[in-house]
Amino acid sequence: MPELPEVESYRRLAAKAALGRAITEVDAGDAWYLKGGATAEEVSEALVGSKFVAARRRGKLLMLDTAGGTTLGMRFGMSGRLVIDGSAGVDQLLYSPADDGSRRWERFGVRFADGGIMAMDDPRRLGGVELDPDESRLGPDALTVTAGQLEAALAASATPLKARLMDQARLAGVGNLIADEVLWRAGLSPLRPANSLSRNERLRLQKHLRSTIEGMIGAGSHTGKLMPAREVGGVCPRDGTPLTRATVGGRTSWWCPKHQQ
């Protein structure tokens, strides 16, 4: 998915354009896209005749609360977008086909009484929707995590720091690109044991988490300073050192072997 910044853009779009509108129809024809055992009938029953009253986000999970009490949970996988009345929450997603204006990647949709539509586009179909998602499975949101919460998330585990940061149950919202960017800015190796950080290093990490994600909201997760160098032959934008590429936490990772210790 899009990472946290994109989902925050979707949340803002939904808050502005989806709340208070009477829902008349649900298009959940793609059964694969329904998660948590929900059926198209159950989703229709929960939404039709109701309306959304709040748009919330925790990590990369978008939640739309209905007047009836049921919450619609939306996950965007790696290529999902939210579109309301033809207006997308973000312009373009990396690693996703360009928007050609067609609706062939529409996996889920809600029609409003005024004729408008809220839809999820997801070419790769790795996202999904579910009813009443279990928020307790997610750690504190990466944008607003406190120093104490970050300490708890990293404590008592020698697993690589990057893997821990991307563990949604410990800290919600950090994906592969943001993890690399934040560690690069904080000067920390992704391989560092999570529980080996000093207090100062943790505070540095927390500061960069917030500032990096804040700066990416509206701009996109692909706008980091490290991003252009994440390629074969790429060098550190800070000191010119050839970047190291390796799999950490199951994901392709790039970092500067010189200033990230």
Added chain:
DNA sequence: ATTGTGGCCTGCCCGC
């Protein structure tokens, strides 16, 4: 329980 791995699904890009 925690941690790492494979796989899911689809489309694009590169090299032959």
Added chain:
DNA sequence: TGCGGGCAGGCCACAA
């Protein structure tokens, strides 16, 4: 021009 391989911002089931 066609084709195979590799890759992709995520997540879940599974095994050790």
